[in-house]
Amino acid sequence: MSPFGTRLHAAITDRGPFCVGIDPHAGLLHEWGLADDVAGLERFALTVVEAVAPYASVVKPQSAFYERFGSRGVAVLERVVADSRAAGALVLMDVKRGDIGSTSQAYADAYLDPASPLASDAITASPFLGFGSLDPMIDTARTHGAGVFVLALTSNKEGPEFQHARTDSGATVAGTVLDHLRRLNADADPLGSFGAVIGATIGESDEDLAFNGPVLAPGYGAQGGTTADIRRIFGPAAGAVLASSSREVLRLGPDTGAMRDAVRRANDELTA
Numbered sequence: 385m386s387p388f389g390t391r392l393h394a395a396i397t398d399r400g401p402f403c404v405g406i407d408p409h410a411g412l413l414h415e416w417g418l419a420d421d422v423a424g425l426e427r428f429a430l431t432v433v434e435a436v437a438p439y440a441s442v443v444k445p446q447s448a449f450y451e452r453f454g455s456r457g458v459a460v461l462e463r464v465v466a467d468s469r470a471a472g473a474l475v476l477m478d479v480k481r482g483d484i485g486s487t488s489q490a491y492a493d494a495y496l497d498p499a500s501p502l503a504s505d506a507i508t509a510s511p512f513l514g515f516g517s518l519d520p521m522i523d524t525a526r527t528h529g530a531g532v533f534v535l536a537l538t539s540n541k542e543g544p545e546f547q548h549a550r551t552d553s554g555a556t557v558a559g560t561v562l563d564h565l566r567r568l569n570a571d572a573d574p575l576g577s578f579g580a581v582i583g584a585t586i587g588e589s590d591e592d593l594a595f596n597g598p599v600l601a602p603g604y605g606a607q608g609g610t611t612a613d614i615r616r617i618f619g620p621a622a623g624a625v626l627a628s629s630s631r632e633v634l635r636l637g638p639d640t641g642a643m644r645d646a647v648r649r650a651n652d653e654l655t656a
C-alpha cells in the first residue's frame with residue numbers, strides 16, 4: 385500500500401478537501417424519525433455512507449457514537465468502514481487514542497493493521513502521554529501505509545489551557561506536537577502521512593503551521609468555522625487541510641441528495 389499521505393493527496397486532488405463526520409447523535413436519529421437503537425444507528429450510518437462516501441475524499445466516523453450501543457454498535461462501525469472504503473472514500477477513524485507505548489501498540493493493531501475488522505486509513509491520536517508514547521501507532525502506520533492525526537490545536541474552547549502551555553524548551557505544547565510532525569514528515573513527497581488536528585475555530589495562531597503533513601480542521605460548519613477562516617488560518621498550506629463537518633451535513637438527511645449536494649458545495653467552495 386502506498387503511504388497514506390500520497391493516497392490522501394491524490395484523494396483531495398480528485399474529490400476535494402471536505403471531510404464528512406459520520407456521527408450518529410441521538411438527537412439526529414430523532415430528527416431523522418429513527419429510534420435511538422441499533423436499527424436506527426444502522427439505518428442512519430449506512431444512509432450517510434451511501435450519500436457521501438462516493439463523493440467525499442475522507443469520511444470520519446466518531447467511534448463513541450457507535451460504542452454507546454456496545455458490540456452491535458461496533459459491528460455497524462465495521463460496516464461503515466468497509467462500505468465507505470468500497471465507495472472510494474478514505475476512512476479517518478476518530479478515536480483520539482493515547483496510552484503508554486505497550487497499550488498504544490494494541491490501539492495501533494486495532495485500527496491500523498489491515499488484519500483488524502476495524503482497520504482504517506488513519507486515526508486520530510492524543511499526545512497527552514508524551515509524543516513518544518504514540519511511536520507504536522506511527523511505526524504501525526508506516527508499515528501499513530496508514531496515517532495518524534495528532535491533536536494539536538483543537539476546536540473546543542477548553543483546548544488552549546493545555547495546548548498553549550509552554551514546555552521546558554519554551555515552545556508551546558501545540559508547537560512541540562507540530563515540531564514532532566515536521567520531523568516525521570520531513571522526507572515525504574508530495575505529503576507526509578502524519579497530520580495535526582487544528583480546529584477551524586482557533587482564530588489567529590502564532591505557531592508555524594507548515595509541517596509537510598495534512599491538517600484535520602474540525603469545527604467547520606456547526607461550530608462556526610468557515611472557508612474564510614480556513615484560508616486565514618492556514619494560508620498557502622490550505623491545500624492539505626481537510627475541513628471537517630458532521631452535524632451541518634447530517635442534519636440534511638435522510639435526504640441523500642441533499643447530503644451529497646452539501647459535500648459538492650463544500651468542496652467547490654473550499655477549492656474555489
Ligand SMILES: O=C(O)c1cc(=O)[nH]c(=O)n1[C@@H]1O[C@H](COP(=O)(O)O)[C@@H](O)[C@H]1O
Pocket residue numbers: 405407446478508537538539540581582583600602603604605606607628629630631632
Ligand atoms: O478530532 C476531531 O475530529 C475533533 C477535534 C477537535 O478539535 N474538534 C472536534 O470537534 N473534533 C470532532 O469533529 C466532529 C465535529 O462535529 P460537528 O461539530 O458536528 O461538525 C466531532 O466528531 C468531534 O469529536
